[in-house]
Amino acid sequence: MLDKIKRIPGVRYLYRLPFLLSAYHLTLAFLGALVYGFPSRRLTVIGVTGTKGKTTTCNLIAHILNAAGMPTGLATTVNFRIRDREWSNTTRQTMLGRFQLQKLLRAMVRAGCTHAVVETSSEGIRQYRHRFIRYHAALITNLYPEHLDQHGGLENYRAAKRKLFELIARRPGSVGIYNLADAHAEYFLAVPVATKYGYYLDTGNPAVGAAARDQMAEVLLADRLELGPAGTSLSVNGIVLTTRLVGEFNAANSLAAAAAARAHGLSWNVIGAALAAAEPVAGRMEELKLGQPFRVLIDYAYDPSGLAAALAATRIYQPRRTIVLTGIAAGHRDRWQRPAMGEVADRGADVIVVTTDDPYQEDPALIIDQVAAGALQNPRRKLGENIFKIVDRKEAIAKALALAEPGDLVLLAGKGGETAMKINGRKVGWDERAVATEALKAMGFRQPLA
Numbered sequence: 167m168l169d170k171i172k173r174i175p176g177v178r179y180l181y182r183l184p185f186l187l188s189a190y191h192l193t194l195a196f197l198g199a200l201v202y203g204f205p206s207r208r209l210t211v212i213g214v215t216g217t218k219g220k221t222t223t224c225n226l227i228a229h230i231l232n233a234a235g236m237p238t239g240l241a242t243t244v245n246f247r248i249r250d251r252e253w254s255n256t257t258r259q260t261m262l263g264r265f266q267l268q269k270l271l272r273a274m275v276r277a278g279c280t281h282a283v284v285e286t287s288s289e290g291i292r293q294y295r296h297r298f299i300r301y302h303a304a305l306i307t308n309l310y311p312e313h314l315d316q317h318g319g320l321e322n323y324r325a326a327k328r329k330l331f332e333l334i335a336r337r338p339g340s341v342g343i344y345n346l347a348d349a350h351a352e353y354f355l356a357v358p359v360a361t362k363y364g365y366y367l368d369t370g371n372p373a374v375g376a377a378a379r380d381q382m383a384e385v386l387l388a389d390r391l392e393l394g395p396a397g398t399s400l401s402v403n404g405i406v407l408t409t410r411l412v413g414e415f416n417a418a419n420s421l422a423a424a425a426a427a428r429a430h431g432l433s434w435n436v437i438g439a440a441l442a443a444a445e446p447v448a449g450r451m452e453e454l455k456l457g458q459p460f461r462v463l464i465d466y467a468y469d470p471s472g473l474a475a476a477l478a479a480t481r482i483y484q485p486r487r488t489i490v491l492t493g494i495a496a497g498h499r500d501r502w503q504r505p506a507m508g509e510v511a512d513r514g515a516d517v518i519v520v521t522t523d524d525p526y527q528e529d530p531a532l533i534i535d536q537v538a539a540g541a542l543q544n545p546r547r548k549l550g551e552n553i554f555k556i557v558d559r560k561e562a563i564a565k566a567l568a569l570a571e572p573g574d575l576v577l578l579a580g581k582g583g584e585t586a587m588k589i590n591g592r593k594v595g596w597d598e599r600a601v602a603t604e605a606l607k608a609m610g611f612r613q614p615l616a
Contacts, residue, residue, distance in 0.1 A: 508540025
C-alpha cells in the first residue's frame with residue numbers, strides 16, 4: 167500500500183515532509199485498529215524490542231505462557247503463532263504493517279488467546295505500528311549500533327526503542343523488563359514504568375547501581391553458567407534452569423523470557439519445565455544432521471555483533487576447524503559494518519567464504535569485496551586458500567561444505583530461517599536449510615544421525 171501511495175503524482179513529494187509522513191503513519195495505525203475492533207484491549211500484550219535476541223526471546227516467552235495454560239499468540243521476524251498453530255513469517259518484516267498486525271491480533275482474540283507476544287522493531291515504532299496496541303509490558307534485550315542510516319544515528323535509534331516504554335508508562339500497571347548488563351539500561355530505566363524487573367548474567371557487571379536494582383520487583387541473576395553442545399544450564403537466584411538452546415547469548419535470551427514470565431506471575435517450577443522443553447527457533451543456531459562427519463549450523467547472524475556471538479558459540483563444540491559462510495545485508499545502509507564483518511569472521515574462523523546476503527539494489531560483488539577486505543587485512547589470509555569470494559550463495563554453501571573435513575564445523579550465517587532474498591529490487595525465494603541439505607545430499611550424506 168505504501169509503495170502505491172508514494173507513486174501517486176504529487177503524493178511522492180508531500181511524502182518527503184516529516185510532518186505529513188508522521189500523520190500518514192499514525193492515521194494508518196488508528197485505522198488498522200479501528201477496522202479490526204482494537205483487539206489488543208482484550209489481550210495482555212508483551213512487546214519485545216532490542217537489537218539482538220528478540221525473536222528467540224519472544225518464542226520462549228510464548229512457549230512458557232502456553233505451557234502455563236495461558237493461551238498465547240506470537241508475532242516475530244521468523245514465525246507467527248496462535249495457541250498451538252504456528253506458521254512462517256514470509257513477509258520479511260520484523261513487525262507487520264498496521265492492518266496486518268491488527269488483523270493477526272484479532273485472530274488471536276477469536277481463537278481464545280489471553281496473551282500476545284509481539285516483536286517490536288525500531289522501524290515499526292518509527293512508523294507508529296506500535297500505536298493503538300495496548301501493550302501491558304515492554305522488554306529490552308540489548309542495544310548495539312544498527313540501522314543507523316535509517317534512524318540518523320545511535321541516539322535516534324535508541325530513542326525509537328524507548329518510545330515503547332514511554333507508551334506503556336502512560337497506563338496503570340505497566341511492566342518493564344530490562345537487561346541490567348546492557349550499557350544502555352539506565353536510559354530505558356529512566357522512563358517511569360510502574361513495575362520493573364531486571365535480569366543479567368554474571369559474565370559482566372550490571373550497568374545499573376544497587377539502588378536502582380533494589381527498587382525493582384525482582385532481579386534475576388544467573389550466577390552460574392554452564393555451556394555445552396547439548397544445551398545450557400544456568401543457576402538463577404539459586405534455581406537451576408536448563409535449555410536446549412546453545413551459547414551465552416541464548417542463556418541471556420532464556421533469562422529474559424524467565425523474567426517476563428515472573429513478571430506475569432508464573433512460578434519457577436512452571437518456568438523451568440517449559441524452558442527445558444523449548445525447541446530452538448528455526449535458523450537460530452539450528453543444526454543440520456545428515457550423517458556428515460562435521461557439524462553444520464545455520465544462524466541468522468547478519469551483522470558484526472551477531473556474527474561474533476555466533477562464532478563464540480561455535481567454540482562450545484570444540485571443532486577442529488571453523489568454516490564460516492557470511493556476507494552482509496546491504497540496501498545502501500550501515501556500510502561501515504562491511505569491513506567490520508570481515509574482521510569478525512577473521513578473528514573467529516579458520517576458513518571464510520564471503521557471499522551474497524540481501525544486496526537489494528547494490529552490486530553483490532562490490533559488497534563481497536568490502537566484507538572480504540576486512541578479513542584480508544590479516545596477512546595470513548590468502549584468496550583461494552583460507553578465504554573465498556563467491557557471489558552465488560548456493561555455490562558458496564556448496565563450497566563451504568566441500569571444504570569441511572571430519573571434526574570441522576561449518577557456520578552458515580546471515581539468512582537463518584528467512585524465506586526470501588532481496589536482489590535487484592526483487593524478492594527471490596530462499597531456504598537456507600533446503601539448499602544446504604541439497605548440497606550435503608550431493609556429497610553423499612543422506613541419513614539423519616540418530
